[in-house]
Amino acid sequence: MAPRHKVVIELTREQRSILNRLVRTGTYPAATRRRAHILLKADSAGPDAWSDERIADAFDVSRMTVMRVRQQFAAEGLDATLHRKKPTGRQYRKLDGKQEAQLIALACSPAPEGQARWTMKLLAGKLVEMEVVESIDAATVWRTLKKTTSSRG
Numbered sequence: 001m002a003p004r005h006k007v008v009i010e011l012t013r014e015q016r017s018i019l020n021r022l023v024r025t026g027t028y029p030a031a032t033r034r035r036a037h038i039l040l041k042a043d044s045a046g047p048d049a050w051s052d053e054r055i056a057d058a059f060d061v062s063r064m065t066v067m068r069v070r071q072q073f074a075a076e077g078l079d080a081t082l083h084r085k086k087p088t089g090r091q092y093r094k095l096d097g098k099q100e101a102q103l104i105a106l107a108c109s110p111a112p113e114g115q116a117r118w119t120m121k122l123l124a125g126k127l128v129e130m131e132v133v134e135s136i137d138a139a140t141v142w143r144t145l146k147k148t149t150s151s152r153g
Contacts, residue, residue: 006052007070009042015078016043022082032082034059038069038074039081094140095133101139102132104148 001103011019019036022028028036038061042048052060070092095103106126106150111117120138125143 006066007074008044009039009070010045011039011043016046018078023097031084032038034061035069035082038066039073039078042066042070085088094136095144097128100144102130102147103127103144106130107145 022036041055056063120141123141124138
């Protein structure tokens with residue numbers, strides 16, 4: 001593994017002013033204030049530049065956290081470092097209420113000819129055939145039915 005080089009932080013007067021204002025007011029999330037403190041103490045042009053170890057001890061974080069804050073500041077700037085990104089892995093509902101109702105009604109109906117009961121694959125295929133949805137996975141059908149309280153037997 002290649003050795004890691006310490007990223008040197010040099011804040012502008014304006015950035016330092018923004019960070020000082022941020023740490024003095026209690027209206028920001030703790031993580032944002034902590035990152036602001038880390039940046040202020042890591043500023044090599046500041047009045048009291050601290051080592052990563054000292055910063056980590058003072059703010060009860062790991063040395064890696066201090067290093068990541070430095071790296072993020074250098075790569076993405078002040079705003080991205082202070083404010084968390086919105087999660088991108090958000091799972092949106094595959095079926096709306098009307099489509100869910102149609103699925104439940106279908107699952108509660110008699111099984112197709114030659115079948116003892118509905119399978120998740122059969123339900124998924126039927127929903128597509130009925131043009132309730134363009135496509136749907138059997139696992140999605142299962143998750144949707146699992147969260148309903150209706151009896152399908």
